[in-house]
Amino acid sequence: MVLVNNFGVNKNNNNKNNQSHEGMRLGKYELGRTLGEGNFGKVKFAKNIDSDQPFAIKIIDKNKIIDLNITNQIKREIAALKLLRHPNVVKLYEVLASKTKIYMVLEYVTxxxxxxxxxxxxxxxxxxxxxxxxxxxxxxxxxxxxxxxxxxxxxxxxxxxxxxxxxxxxxxxxxxxxxxxxxxxxxxxxxxxxxxxxxxxxxxxxxxxxxxxxxxxxxxxxxxxxxxxxxxxxxxxxxxxxxxxxxxxxxxxxxxxxxxxxxxxxxxxxxxxxxxxxxxxxxxxQDYTPADPDDEEDDVYIDDDAFSIHELQHEEEHRSPGSPTQINAFQLIGMSSFLDLSGFFEQEHVSERKIRFTSNLSAKDLIERIEDTVTEMGFRVQKKNGKLKVIQENKVQKSLGCLSVIVEVFEISPSLFVVELRKSCGDASVYRQLCKKLLNDLSVPPRQALVSSEVN
The missing domain is CATH 1.10.510.10 (Transferase(Phosphotransferase) domain 1)
Structure with a gap:
């Protein structure tokens, strides 16, 4: 398993575009290299011209946040950081603005x-x-x-x-x-x-x-x-x-x-x-020493022009009449009892390690049918923690050892289930036969609902 960075900021220190603000003055700050870049602006390194103290300045494009319907999100971030003064929370010093940009002056963390x-x-x-x-x-x-x-x-x-x-x-x-x-x-x-x-x-x-x-x-x-x-x-x-x-x-x-x-x-x-x-x-x-919040809350200067953008009244962002309703992936899955989610699943081939397929049989029927099928094929079945472990000893080629497969059923919606088969060890050819048999008997539509594979 590999960790994947899904942060909404790209680090592009070598990009030519990073020079666009470099050397620019913003009041008492001189802007330097780009630390990060997101959908609605950049984060720039900056120095206080008088004290040489380093800062990170988040530059937000007002037009972009209006287009992305995230005006309230920016307001909440500023309002939240204005309240917080703690050694383990990045500090907001002030918020400046122009007609087109918002500048959040933040603590620079080395x-x-x-x-x-x-x-x-x-x-x-x-x-x-x-x-x-x-x-x-x-x-x-x-x-x-x-x-x-x-x-x-x-x-x-x-x-x-x-x-x-x-x-x-x-x-x-x-x-x-x-x-x-x-x-x-x-x-x-x-x-x-x-x-x-x-x-x-x-x-x-x-x-x-x-x-x-x-x-x-x-x-x-x-x-x-x-x-x-x-x-x-x-x-x-x-x-x-x-x-x-x-x-x-x-x-x-x-x-x-x-x-x-x-x-x-x-x-x-x-x-x-x-x-x-x-x-x-x-x-x-163990060895815990609680941190002390800053006793004195600094006044955070916020330019009135920072909020000269659409005023929104609710947590849900405003939509113009006739615009489509936007839902995210969590909401879509939460609505899954009304949807056929089989389209989420990619068609792939049986791998040497793991397959998944969808079925519209009930969980009870799936378990019973799986047990019947693997028993007919000569497997022993063990149940543990809601999973099935199916085992078959290879009496002909003992060097291959016994085949061991874990079978697990996931409920995606009341009318759609995913069956996952994971081979722990044993003869790959027998494993493939088992997979194909279960696919033919249980998947819907047959052979067309494989959702993922993984080769180890």
Whole structure:
């Protein structure tokens, strides 16, 4: 499994376009190299001309944010950062503006994204990982105490400076108390697929603090293992894995680390551990020194022209009459009971390791039919944790050993299921025969609904 950076900023330090603002003056700041580039602007290195203090300036194109319908998103990011003064949260100093641009003057962090750190160096030992996690929890719980909920916590949005200190960034999807509905919950489905909490995908409302805890748990898992707890190329199957919360926690982690991960990655938000509970956990508390928030809240200067853009009243962005309704992938999957999602799945060939196919049989019928089919073919069946393990000994060519295949069924909607077969070991030719037999008997339409394959 390979971690993939899905951050909305491209690092293009060698691009000729990076020179467009270099050397330009913005009040008391001189702009330098481009640190990152996104859909609606750039992040530039800058220096205070008088003090030589470094900053990062996020340059936002007003026309682009209007075109992308993200005016409220920018307002929320500014409003959230204005409230936050904590060692583990990137600091906003001021917001400047022109008729066409918004300039957010931010703290410059000398270091790297936690994503880059894990990709380049691999998993961290528990002592180093715990120190980063403690700082992450300090920063996130402080945000919650100020009524700010991040909603897009992931490795790419956690910076680690040269001294090994964590700073949380990118509050573009954050929510604040006034965005909660009458039921006390948030309802906008957002976040990054591998880090999003199951209750967000369920599309029935969620608590911002509880969902942030889940995302912190995913980050902790990656820090300590080097890979994601829930991962799949197919978004519909990834959604089901997250929703079930069936995470495989490595046995080589300490009992304390295993326990806290299990308590955080609880798919039930009602029983999931809280921020307060995490801070009382024995594994978390080892060598823990809480961070002190800045006692004095600085006044953040915000130019009135920064908000001379469309005024929007609700969390849901304004649409002009007649414009199409926009839904994201989470919402589409949440509506899956009304849709045929077989179109999500690519047609591929049976691989040497894993296949998937769709079926409209019920889960009960699928399990029974699979058991009948593999038994007729001479396999033994074992049931464990909702999965089937089918085993067949090769009596003719004993050198090949026994064939072992794991069969798992995922519910995508009430009328659509995905069957996944994974070969653990054994004769590939017999495995292919088994796959083709099940495809012919159970898939809909036959042979046309393979969803993914993986060659190892």
């Amino acid at each position: 270091g790297e994204e936690l994503f880059d750190k894990i990709v380049s160096k691999g998993k961290l030992n528990e002592d180093k990982g715990r120190k980063l996690f403690q700082q992450l929890i300090d920063g996130v719980s402080y945000c919650h105490s100020k009524g700010v909920f991040h909603r897009d916590l992931k490795l790419e949005n956690v910076l680690v400076d040269t001294k090994g200190n964590v700073e949380i960034t990118d509050f573009g999807l954050s929510a604040m108390q006034q965005q909660f509905r009458a039921d006390g919950l948030l309802h906008t489905t957002c976040g990054s697929p591998n880090y999003v909490a199951p209750e967000i995908i369920a599309n029935r409302g969620y608590d911002g603090a509880t969902s942030d805890v889940w995302s912190c748990g995913v980050i902790l898992y990656v820090i300590l293992t080097g890979y994601l707890p829930f991962d799949d190329r197919n978004l519909a199957v990834l959604y089901q894995k997250i929703f079930k919360g069936d995470v495989q926690i490595p046995k080589w982690l300490s009992a304390g680390a295993q326990n806290i991960i299990k308590r955080i990655l609880d798919p039930n938000p009602e029983t999931r551990i809280t921020m307060a509970g995490i801070k009382e956990d024995p594994w978390f508390k």
